[in-house]
Amino acid sequence: MATVTSEHPADRRALAGLTVDTANRLMDGAGCDAPRLTAPSAVGSAPDERRSDPQALCGVDGFSLPASSTGPTANVREIAPASRGPVWSCFVALDDDSGESARGRGFATYAVVQEPALVAGMKRSDAFSENSPVAGWKVSGFDDLHVVADCDGTDTYFAMEVGPQLTRTWEVPGSPGSSDLFAAFVSAVGEEYGCSGITGQRTATPVVDDEGGAG
Template sequence: MTRGKGNRAPRWKWIAPVLALGVVLAAVHVWLNTNLVTGDAVCGGLVSTARADSVLSGGGRISDGDGPDVRPGDAVEFSCTVEASSFLPGADKGRLRISGTHERGDFAFTDGRWPSPATASFFSGPATGGVGRDHGWVLLPAGCAKAAPAIIEGYAPQGSDPTALAGLLTDVANRAAERAGCAPDRPLTAPGTLPAVPAAQKIPEDAVCGIKGLAFPGPAAGREAARQRVQGRTGPTWACEVSGHATYAVTREPRVLEAITTSPGFGEQPRIAGLRVSGFDERHVVADCSGTPTYFSMELGPTYTAALESPDTPSPKAVFADFVTTAGKNFGCSTTAP
């Protein structure tokens, strides 16, 4: 009996340190690899850690480095980088870049840093925005506009869930509007689902972009190699990209039209296809179509631009006029008397 009791003391001598080490390792794991001690928001309270985690979806601790970079005198404008880091073997570091900016109202349909509208999933209603494969935006309420409409913009890792990104950006928009004192009576609501990005397809003989009578935007010889994507066949925003040649877009989304028509530089433009139009230039315009403001835009691709010297390449003015004429028939557009 005495000898049995004597064996217990050495056993506890090594069990106690092992338990203590386990507690320390568990605490380190919680600190480095989870958000239990991070709080429920980063970037000065603008970005929910839960929402960020749903987009990054790789696990790890959500952090924001030095926090948001805020522009003095403008409560809407900021930028912030959010990271999910983990010390677990095989874990990747995920990163989000979130910002609040002021943009021209038709920014989503112009060349530059924005995804092609034919590869973006648009949503409207309680929240208005669009999400591409790694980039998205949400309009802030009209009361948040200053010199130009205000948006929340976000970049996410490729392959992120687009619906989760739309939810994150909508949540940030609500928080930013609340902070800036321009929040609406009811908060913006993110979409539960998003339309899929269309696959590229051969161009049918009788209907470029699905529009009867629309001419191919370039020399006929380039038609066979080109492919098209058509997005938004049933929603208020429609877009078509003819690879290398042109990207067309039409929207009647009320919030987007409001943003466009209240932007600096919006004004009367020369008639197009007999229509009286206003806009920013000759290829980004709004027409009155059966009483509904309707925005038309066209961006030209490098293949078309390279073929401009070819005698069978239609001019940009002719290509856009053809688009407005043929697409406009679907929206009740007609010539307005002078």
Template sequence: MTQGKGNRAPRWKWIAPVLALGVVFAALHVWLNTNLFAGDDLCGGLVSAARADSVLSGGGRISDGGGQDGRTGEAWEFSCTVESSSFLPGAGKGHLRISGTHERGDFAFTDGRWPTPATVSFFSGPVTGGVGRDHGWVLLPVGCAKTAPAIIEGYAPQGSDPTALAGLLTDVANRAAERAGCAPERPLTAPGTLPAAPAAQKVPADAVCGIEGLAFPGPVAGRKAARQTVQERTGPTWACEVSGHASFAVTREPRVLEAITSSPGFGEQPRIAGLRVSGFDRRHVVADCSGTPTYFSMEPGPTYTAALESPDTPSPGAVFADFVATAGKSFGCSATTP
């Protein structure tokens, strides 16, 4: 019996260190690979770690590095990078870039860093915004910006859940508005679901972008190889892209129209398709259609631009006028007398 009891001591000598090492590794795993015991506020309190984690969805610890950058401006203006990191084998880093910034009111329908409108899921109501494959935005509440309209913008990894990104940006907008003292009585509410982006399809012979009578934006010979991405007309914003040729958009969303008409540089433009219009230039205009302000835009594509010298290629002005005339019929737009 004494000998048996004596054999237990050496066994415990190696079991205890193994247990202790296991506790250390477990603690390191929790600290390095999860957000347990970490604070929820990032970027100076403007970004929720839980919301960011729902977008990154790759596991790991969420952090904001040094927090906000040194940008100055209005209280809601900021820029910050949030990332998830993990030491688990095969785990990579995920990044979110979030900022509060000024933009021209029709930024979402212009060339530049913004996704093609036809690929964006737009939403309006308690909050107005749009989310693409890896990029989204929401408008800040009225009164937050003193000059140009204000937005919260976010870049996310491709394949991120668009509804989660919309929720994150809406939450950031509420926090930024609170900080700036321009929050509405009721907080902005993120959409519960978002419409899926449509798939590209062949351009039919009778209705480019689903609009009867709309001419093909380019040489007739290029129509057969072109593809179009057309959104359904289920909301106040509609868009279509004819690959390489042109991107069209129409919106009657009240907050977007308010942002457009209050932007610097917005003013009266020459008539288009017999309509009195105001806007920023000849391809980004607002018309009064049966008493409702209606915005029309067109962005030429590289294939169309390269073919402008071809004799059967209509000019950008002619294409846009044709678009306003044909699309405008379904919105009650009609030419007015001088």
């Protein structure tokens, strides 16, 4: 499974290494012994942080964050490449009153992997299950934030890593949980990849604390 964060998202070199870091962490999590990738030492055209399109977050048509998670006037920022390769990721952050550390780690990071060696390595992991971790979806994976779907004949891994700006929203009653936000992402981007086993977004489920109240 991937954990992708950047303490300094405005650093071009760090941005260039975001996707490479995704791939390496996927291999680490799967116990894969393939050589690790190395980020370039200098990049002149790495993607800048930009304001997100409200209806196409991360460049995915129809994908957005709900106002219950961001607030009605949120300035949502993202870092994502202009085009998608076999290992693709998008870092999302809110330009709000979060502290520097929380802002640097952001709201969430989304990833899509179609690199055959990486996906095959993940599927060999003891933690990987062929049973679907998401009710109603024909997928396999680790849990409801890390799944593999058949996308037009290609095994495709989808992942979401939660940042502190997202966990902060769970203090607001009625805010959707991470699994619902992930399902919305996979439903939207999955259409572009031809993932027939993904059958749409689940209904948002508010976060509930241990005592049964909304978290």
